[in-house]
Amino acid sequence: MDMKRSYYEDLRLFSTLPLSLWLAACAIGALAAPFLFGNYLLYVFGYIAINVIVAIGLNILVGFTGQISLGHAGFFAIGAYATVLLANAGLPILLALPAAALIAAAFGFLLGLPALRLEGPYLAVVTLGFGLAVENIFAKAAIFGGATGPAVPAFDVAFFPGFSREQNLYALIVVIAFAALLAVRNLMRTRTGRAFVAIRDSDVAAACAGVDLTWYKTLAFAVSAFFTGIAGGLFAFHLGQVDPTSFNLMLSILFLAMVVIGGVGSILGPVLGAVVISLLNLKLKGLKMADFSEIPLFGPDIAAFLGRYFMETGMANIQFIVYGAILVLIMLFEPLGLYGLWIRAKRYWRTWPL
Amino acid sequence: MDSLGALPQVLFSGLAAGSVYALIALAMVIIYRTTEVLNFAQGDMAMMTTYVGLAFMVAGGMPFLGAALAALAFAAVLGACAEFMLLRRAKEPSVLGLIIITLGLEMIVFGFASWKWGGEPRDMTIPLAPTDVTVVGGVIMSHLELAAIAVAALVIAALFLFLNRSKAGLAMRATQQNRPVARLMGIRVRRVEMGVWALAAVIGGSAGLLVGPAATVEPYMMWDPMMKGFAAAVLGGMTSLAGAALGGAIIGIVENLFGYYVSTAFKSVVPFAVILLMLAIKPSGLLARHYVKKV
Numbered sequence: 001m002d003m004k005r006s007y008y009e010d011l012r013l014f015s016t017l018p019l020s021l022w023l024a025a026c027a028i029g030a031l032a033a034p035f036l037f038g039n040y041l042l043y044v045f046g047y048i049a050i051n052v053i054v055a056i057g058l059n060i061l062v063g064f065t066g067q068i069s070l071g072h073a074g075f076f077a078i079g080a081y082a083t084v085l086l087a088n089a090g091l092p093i094l095l096a097l098p099a100a101a102l103i104a105a106a107f108g109f110l111l112g113l114p115a116l117r118l119e120g121p122y123l124a125v126v127t128l129g130f131g132l133a134v135e136n137i138f139a140k141a142a143i144f145g146g147a148t149g150p151a152v153p154a155f156d157v158a159f160f161p162g163f164s165r166e167q168n169l170y171a172l173i174v175v176i177a178f179a180a181l182l183a184v185r186n187l188m189r190t191r192t193g194r195a196f197v198a199i200r201d202s203d204v205a206a207a208c209a210g211v212d213l214t215w216y217k218t219l220a221f222a223v224s225a226f227f228t229g230i231a232g233g234l235f236a237f238h239l240g241q242v243d244p245t246s247f248n249l250m251l252s253i254l255f256l257a258m259v260v261i262g263g264v265g266s267i268l269g270p271v272l273g274a275v276v277i278s279l280l281n282l283k284l285k286g287l288k289m290a291d292f293s294e295i296p297l298f299g300p301d302i303a304a305f306l307g308r309y310f311m312e313t314g315m316a317n318i319q320f321i322v323y324g325a326i327l328v329l330i331m332l333f334e335p336l337g338l339y340g341l342w343i344r345a346k347r348y349w350r351t352w353p354l
Numbered sequence: 355m356d357s358l359g360a361l362p363q364v365l366f367s368g369l370a371a372g373s374v375y376a377l378i379a380l381a382m383v384i385i386y387r388t389t390e391v392l393n394f395a396q397g398d399m400a401m402m403t404t405y406v407g408l409a410f411m412v413a414g415g416m417p418f419l420g421a422a423l424a425a426l427a428f429a430a431v432l433g434a435c436a437e438f439m440l441l442r443r444a445k446e447p448s449v450l451g452l453i454i455i456t457l458g459l460e461m462i463v464f465g466f467a468s469w470k471w472g473g474e475p476r477d478m479t480i481p482l483a484p485t486d487v488t489v490v491g492g493v494i495m496s497h498l499e500l501a502a503i504a505v506a507a508l509v510i511a512a513l514f515l516f517l518n519r520s521k522a523g524l525a526m527r528a529t530q531q532n533r534p535v536a537r538l539m540g541i542r543v544r545r546v547e548m549g550v551w552a553l554a555a556v557i558g559g560s561a562g563l564l565v566g567p568a569a570t571v572e573p574y575m576m577w578d579p580m581m582k583g584f585a586a587a588v589l590g591g592m593t594s595l596a597g598a599a600l601g602g603a604i605i606g607i608v609e610n611l612f613g614y615y616v617s618t619a620f621k622s623v624v625p626f627a628v629i630l631l632m633l634a635i636k637p638s639g640l641l642a643r644h645y646v647k648k649v
Contacts (some may be wrong), residue, residue, distance in 0.1 A: 068450055070457075114630060117637050120449035121392040121592070125584045126633065128394075129626035132581050140619040249577060250464075253457050260454055311472035317465045317573075324461030331455050332443050 030174045034167040042170045046238050048278040049177040050231045055258040055270035056184050057227025062256065063265035064188065065220035066200030067115060068124045071131030072255045075225040077138055077247035078104045079232025084242055085144075087153045094157055097233045104229025105222040112221030116214055131252050139244035149242035173234050180227055185267050187223070196220055200265075228255075250320065254281070257323050261330055263339025272338050277323070284319035288312075362493045364614045365607055370499035372606020373506030377561035378576075378583025379590065379598035380513065381554040387593040388530045388550045391441060391452045395460035397580025399436070399555050400562030401573060402467045403429040407563055408478050408571050409471075418480045422563050426556050433555025437548045468573035475570035482567075502564045509557055510599050517595075526550060578622060582609070585625035589632050591639020600640060604628075 033045055054076065061067050082100030087093050111130055115123055138144045145151070155169050163171065187193045195216045198206035207213050236242050254277060262273025295302055334340045378396060385393045407425030410416045416424065440455050441447075447455075486497040517523035528536040529546045537543050565579055586605045590597020605625055613621045632639070 062450070066450075068453060114633055118633060121386070121453070122588065122633065122637070124392060124394075124453055125588055126626075126629060129581060129585065129629050132577075133623045133626040136622040137620065250461070253461060256454070256457070264450070310469050313474070314469040314472045317468040317473075320461040320465030321469070322465075324458040324463075324465060327454055327458030327461065328440055331451050331458070332440070332445070335445070335448075335451060 027178055030178070031171075033174075034163065034170055039164075039166045042166055043238070044278075044282060046170045046173045046234075047282070048275055049173045050235050050238060051255075051258060051274040051278045052177050052271050053180050053231040053234070054228050054255050055262065055274035056180055056267070057224045057231070058255050059259045059262075059264065059267075059270040060184060060187070060196065060227070061220050061224035062259050063263075063270070064193065064200060065196040065217065067217065067220060068120065069127045069221075069224070070124050070249070070252050070256065071111070071127035071129075071134070072224075072228050073247040073249070073251035074131040074134035075104045075108060075228040076232040076235065076251065076255075077134055077244070078107055078225075079229030080236040080242050080247075081138060081144055081150070081232075082229070083233030084150050084152050084236050088150060092157075093153075093155065093237070097230055100233045101226045101230035104232070105226040108221040108223075108225025109218050111225075112218035115217055115221060128249070128252075131247075131249060135244060135247050138247070144244070145242070147244065149244055152236050152240055152242060155237045169234075169237055173238065176230065176234065180230075181267070181271065184227075188267070192216070192219065254323065257327050261326060261337050263337030266336075266339040269337055269339030276338070280322060281319060284322060285316055287315050287318055359492075360614065362491070364610050366493050366495060367499065368607035368610030369603055370502045370606070371610060372586075372603040373503045374561045374564050374579055374602075375582040375586045375605050376506050376599045376602025377509060377557055377564070378579055379586035379602050380510065380595060381558035381561070382583060382587045383590070383592060383595060383598040384513075384526075384550055384557070385554045386587070388526060389441070389547050391456060393554065394453065394456045394580075395436065395463055396554065396558045396583070397576035398460045398463045398467070399429065399432055400558040400565075400580075401576040402432065402463050403555070403559030404478070404562035404566040404571055404575070405467050405471050408476060408566065411478070418567075422560075425563065426559050429555040429559035430552040433551040433553070434548050436555075437551035441551070442544060442547075464573060471573075473573055475572040478566040478571050480567040498568055502568070505560060505564060506599075506602075509560060510595075513557070513595065522546075522549065581622075582606075582625045585629045588629050589640060591641050594639065594641040597639055597641030 030045070030049075034042060037045075054072065058069065058072050061069055079100050082103045083093075083096050086096035086099055091099065111127065114126055118126060138149075139147055155165055157168055157172065159168050159171055188197070195206065195211045198209065198211050199213065199216055199220075203213055258273040258277045259270045260273070261276060262271065263269025330337055336343070378400070381396050381400075382393055385391055385396075403425050406428045407421045410421035410424050411418060414421065414424075436459055440459055441452070444451060444455060480498075482497045482501060488495045488497065488500070517527060525536070525541045525546050526549070528539065528541055529543045533543055536546075561579065561583075562576060565575055569575060582605050583602070586601035587598050589601030589604060590599070605628060608628060609621055609624045612624050
């Protein structure tokens with residue numbers, strides 16, 4: 001949100017030198033990870049990178065085009081199922097992934113069509129219904145493997161001869177994540193990206209300026225679904241199974257939470273949001289009642305109190321309370337998310353001590 | 355029974371299911387038309403209300419009716435608190451922002467209830483046994499279904515009376531039509547909005563208390579009815595109370611017809627298809643004035 005002084009500043013891929021250096025450092029670090037860390041940490045990094053792909057894809061729709069989607073778990077599921085089914089049908093995995101993403105994009109295009117006539121709450125309801133319908137169809141239809149899901153083939157792509165299966169998968173996920181990031185940054189500098197932003201700011205004004213609303217709104221859905229679909233395909237291999245019940249409403253809200261927490265409408269915000277939510281997700285899933293006794297000062301008392309009134313078996317659901325509280329607090333106090341905090345901190349120090 | 359002979363039975367069961375959807379839809383509509391907030395937490399607030407009712411019955415040893423009334427009182431407090439603590443605090447709220455706040459509320463309520471009471475389904479015993487039936491002209495009406503229809507009809511009638519005959523109802527309608535002018539006329543619009551949320555939570559909670567005994571009480575119990583309640587509200591036009599009630603009945607009946615004649619497994623896809631069809635043909639809904647966006 002810094003002031004642009006010339007048109008060329010707006011055209012640059014990365015706005016400042018420190019930013020490009022940081023991104024380069026991140027890229028080198030991510031690519032060096034297979035040599036440095038064990039399989040569990042690679043699993044964690046891979047999980048984060050998959051969520052990053054979803055978050056930047058969803059951000060195209062929510063942050064840049066200003067449309068709401070509560071059904072991205074549906075696209076995620078379509079990507080996962082299509083990849084697995086195509087790979088099972090004999091297609092090489094590297095072809096099955098983009099093909100599945102294109103299928104997801106086609107569904108995104110279809111879902112985008114009613115979005116032309118709808119806005120705000122109506123769109124939220126339609127996308128919510130889409131997500132629930134997709135989950136329901138995958139869980140119930142026999143051709144999709146029913147309640148257990150289809151068998152996921154082994155990930156057999158070997159980029160580097162010395163790499164294990166996990167290292168190869170991680171390398172693919174990270175490369176796609178960085179490619180997606182660059183693609184979105186570039187997309188937003190093009191005519192298409194600016195049409196998206198124009199629609200977000202005022203669709204009537206955009207239409208008056210000659211932006212074809214039909215084409216660009218459906219395109220935003222399709223592009224967003226493409227990213228989410230490819231992430232879904234990667235997720236199927238990453239987890240090694242496809243569980244239809246995991247693509248539920250909560251997952252859709254979680255994706256939205258990544259974008260909102262990071263900061264809608266910025267490029268790096270959703271990346272940050274995806275990292276935060278993924279880490280929280282992994283951390284909170286294994287929470288035990290006994291962990292509360294480690295809180296300093298009143299720990300044992302808190303644990304005893306909670307043990308009396310709450311269920312140990314329901315502990316995993318604490319994550320939903322945490323995400324919900326974060327969503328509400330972000331919306332009440334910092335609608336631009338972590339990115340907004342960063343901007344404010346930067347402004348404060350720029351003029352310090354004034 | 356041949357397939358056509360089963361029709362009255364299917365229609366009746368559909369109406370009974372639809373009355374629950376109508377209650378959820380009504381709750382959403384009264385919030386939406388007064389505050390323009392789409393309350394995604396409606397279903398899970400109802401789930402929480404049902405759990406509280408169950409707790410009054412199990413831990414408090416109260417009979418079902420007493421526990422239900424106590425739970426509805428709790429629902430009113432929950433709704434009022436949600437409005438007072440969350441919605442009212444939003445700075446310059448956008449549509450996305452308000453939706454995200456109610457989604458956050460939904461996650462908090464869902465997480466809290468499933469942490470407090472665990473994920474396993476529980477039974478809610480009521481004075482009506484599932485085997486209590488009345489047979490009218492070959493249609494088997496279980497008393498539970500009859501109770502659902504009766505409660506829905508009662509709530510709708512009471513709501514119409516309240517909105518059209520009472521001073522508080524008048525204040526709600528005035529706030530809905532023109533908030534600044536209502537405020538100038540001395541109506542405490544914020545208090546009215548809080549009241550609307552409390553009222554909606556009570557109506558939604560009564561739907562939860564109907565779903566609980568019919569199935570089991572579990573954290574996911576209201577997701578499906580909430581989706582159908584949404585569908586009913588959209589069908590009725592989002593701002594019309596009669597439309598919401600009619601939409602609920604239609605969704606319930608269409609869903610049951612689909613379940614009986616086509617496929618039971620894909621019943622849940624019906625509301626989505628109905629919404630899409632409705633929005634494609636007449637986006638303003640069945641009973642609402644034409645929806646035109648202000649520029």
